[in-house]
Amino acid sequence: MKSIRRHLVIWLLTWLSLLCVVAVVAFVFASRKSLIADFDRALSPELANARLLLRPGPLGFNNPENRGVEIFIQAWDSDTENTLYKSANLERRSLPFRKVRPRITLNENATLEDGEPVRIAATGIVTFASGENAEIGNRIVVAVAKNRSQLDRRIRNLTVISALIGGLGTLVAVGIARLAVERGIRPLDRLGNRVDEIDPGSLETRLETDGLAEELRPFALRINDLLSRVEDGFARERRFSGDLSHELRTPIAEIRATAEFASLYPDRASKDDYRSVLQTTERLERIVESQLALARIESAAAAEEQETVALNDLIDQLLESRKTEQENRQLRVDFLCDENRFVETNPELLRTILDNLLGNALEYAPEKSTIQLSVPDPGSGEWFRISNPAPDLGKSDLPRLFERLWRKEAARSDNRHSGLGLSLARSSAEALDLSLRAELEGGILTFSLSENS
Secondary structure, eight states, rough: OOHHHHHHHHHHHHHHHHHHHHHHHHHHHHHHHHHHHHHHHHHHHHHHHHHHHTTTSSTTTTTTOOSSSEEEEEEEEETTTTTEEOGGGGOOOOOOOOOOBTEEEEEEEEEOSSSSSEEEEEEEEEEEOOSSOOOOEEEEEEEEEEHHHHHHHHHHHHHHHHHHHHHHHHHHHHHHHHHHHHHHHHHHHHHHHHHHHHOOGTTTOOOOOOOTTTTTTHHHHHHHHHHHHHHHHHHHHHHHHHHHHHHHHHHHHHHHHHHHHHOOOOOOOOOHHHHHHHHHHHHEEEEHHHHHHHHHHHHHHHSSSOOEEEHHHHHHHHHHHHHHHHHHTTEEEEEOSOOOOOEOOOOOHHHHHHHHHHHHHHHHTTTTTTEEEEEOOGGEEEEEEEEOOTTTTTGGGGGGGTTTTTGGGGGGGGGTTTOOOOHHHHHHHHHEEEOOOOOOOEEEEEEEEEOOO
């Protein structure tokens, strides 16, 4: 399982440790280079003095003067590599010969035969014969050396101390990284704990955004939006459960009462009793079938099996199938359309939408009133529009029109309807990626089916 906290700690520790290592290595390298440069600078005058010692004359090779026990001196013939001079403190030891050109200085580490570590500075010189007609003399390599044990010890101590400081710095970096991550994650932990406290019984709770970190505020706002939608959904489901219980209680009670009466008084049971049971059962069946249809539509992928559908022809078919309802209630239907319009959609879902909208208008429009149907031009984005008078509805009822099992209170005694038609129409529209809206102006209820913008 991935952890943001662990990821941040590891990331910070990796880079902080790398920075510490780089800093320590760079410091040790620069300090070592500086110490060696200082040591070489101290050898430079000794090398100049040794060159004077090796000149012919009073200060020449036969001069017994020595440079002291700390400085080793040795000179060689550059061509034959034969030793021309060696300081007494070298005794039987010798410095390593290096062929060096004049005016060039070579510095390097070396180890004498007895294991003594030294630092050497060597250069080439040319001796001249005395007299007016001086001729170039022999090429000589002269070298001076000094024990470097103290230098090595200082470099070693510097390396150890730097490593210890680097290790301590890494430990401090670990603590700082963990502290920084913990302090940075703490608001997220608090937000998570606050969300964890919300349950179905406290969906009205909202997360506080004042004082929240700027990076977390968008998450809190989206969680609040989600809670609002969940709260609305739970409220709808609670209303649906109550309405469903109400819808089912009455027909079940009717069936039970008829069955109990028939079992107690079988000789008094009539055809009307069985007809009543049949009608009640059919009502229950309509409710169950509508619920199953809603479940299928809401769980299925939208707009499968698309076909070209002629809207005008489909509406004519639906009007013809409901002609008896129209005539019984003496309703007038005006169908306004200039030409047939074709759309690519799922014909069954579209039929469900139009049939339920038309059935709703035919059922609830006042008798002898007019229903208007229209198929707008393709450029408008609308597919279908239906309007009918609705004197019993108010604008406060519009949000509940598409709720399952909701019906205006005056119509609750009508057992022929389940209150699922408009819910089924909207779910079908959403499955087709269409928008079904309701408007109420001047007592006229209008449903419009249009493309999502």
